[in-house]
Amino acid sequence: MKLGIGLIGGMGRGAFVGQLFNETGEAEVRIVYDIAPGSFAVGRERFETGGAKPTCTTDLNELLGRDDLDWVVVGTPDHTHYALARQVIEAAKNVFIEKPMTSTTAEADELCALARKHGVQVVVGCELRYSPPVETVREALWADRVGKPVSAVFVHQEARGYTYFLRNFRKRRWGGVIMQKGIHYIDMINDWADSPPIRVTGTATQGVFGGRPEAAGQYCRDCRENGTCAFSFDTVPSPTWRKGGPREKGEHAFDHCVFMPDSDTEDNMHIHIDYANGLRVSYSAIYFAPINRKEVWLWGSKGSLHAVLDGPEPVVEFTPFVAGMREGQPERLPIESFSGGHGGGDARMVRAIVAASRAGQVVRPHALDGRHGVAVAEYAAKSILSGMPEAIPLPGDPITPPDSL
Template structure:
């Protein structure tokens, strides 16, 4: 798998309309994340939001209107045919990423895919093959790498301050609002695909060259089945690494809606002679009103003085810069494939009830 720098926009005879108007961006998907991506692109002076696609196109029309895109459509291929589109952001439900990402890459567009890259190893390999065949820039939006506390933890671990990582624990748990009301497609994914994908990427990033080799996972069901959403309530997985290190990943999305934050997010890495402890539950902000107490989320998608900020904005801006300048993305496709391989083993273990090797 190659992660070479690409030809920058505007360099050479192959440059399109983006050479004069910045990086032309199309967003496929107009749900929560698609709308957030569109807002970031519209605010980036190096980029231009060309169009938005969704099925039906009702949401795409609203997102396009709000952020000044010239085109809204229910057919993403219309956007792929545009010569002024340089970058396609795939922000559809988890299980729908692959065909869009493959077609976009084969159309010569750089791609930024919401996490996870794909929900099977075969699909991940299909995306990677299309990217390598076309030579376009590609990245999965593991935006947590742009949260300052996680980046600082990575630097501390890489500098050897806690010694070699030997154990990790990570949880990401959501209110029940997410699978029952926010996501119409929750039954087509699981809390591990939707939530643990971020944490698995982070822990593997923290662990460096150490490779995941085996997974044992279990799932709990019942609460969401009672709501007519047929997917696990929670999944816990233990991952063993080649060095003997272990990591436990917890994902649950049945917290009560009275919980003071949408997502309870925690990561701990224990090294040979130190520990890194990251608790993002409250993001250091508390708000109390006569009717509720909450921890507003400020790390991922805050709006600062009317402009999108935070980790998502940094990740999208990074990818826009990669396309504009021809520099390689921070998150490689090999790393994205690794997350998919581990999660595929998690779900195989849940189904079979025993340990499962992680595919290489």
């Protein structure tokens, strides 16, 4: 019997996650809800993959009232996650919430408590954890190869960073780039640390985007440089991304000029995270880089790791420390082969959810993982504004999920 999937969000990421569930052959999308009926036509090709024939509805209650759904995917814009996920949990259904889990730590704490109360699982769409190079790093750390993890530096170069400035993420109000994109890498680091983040300090500036008075109120669609300007809507390399069009003009349009002066999110940042186990991590992100590259160096009491997580040939190298903290022989650690989006993480994560559901196991990143990611992003943004280190509050509830449900 296939697992039943309900989708909230009929196009974009929601439809893609629906497709991934259908492609497992062990799950099928049975109902799709969206506020905009036009979305169904855009997403249909995806959520009907493999012969699925879901009902499409603009009535959320129709989805919440179904009793044949094992998971409901919340694949709508970030600021809608909390309210929608809350209703799904209150309807006693397991929920896959796209990242970020919520917009604030307080909201995430509420969902954690609510999920526990209703005995349902929450899984957050930070699929990079499931990318094989990332797993290789985790396995080396968790197998104690580096000893006690002490210090790490993570450098994130983002070649398509301008696409965030085309959208509402150009404003802190909508989460900015830390909550929207940085959260993937924050979640990855949190997972490696295997310990709660307790304090965060950040500095950041706008180095390239924003800040041009002549770009005030400009949309790419009205600009004669659309399609030639390297940062315009028509230049975005992904046709899938452009498929839904630039959207209605206004806050949520997809084609704001990246140089608009009212953009207040940063395009480069240095964030320092302290973990309860003593690990200290420096995460630096550059959103105007010409290449995509995620690289990490980590030092422990018994050795160090260096990893390049993306590109055609990801590398994870372990170097043991020998007597007197001298370098031993470096060893390249094996990385499972992979294909598909987000370093193979998209499909692997969905397959893991299906397998864990069948086995009655908890899937990670779970509610508490999602909460820690949101907390680091939120308090980093606060620190960037305050210029001071910010303590991350402890979770408001004893919310460690049960081992199985």
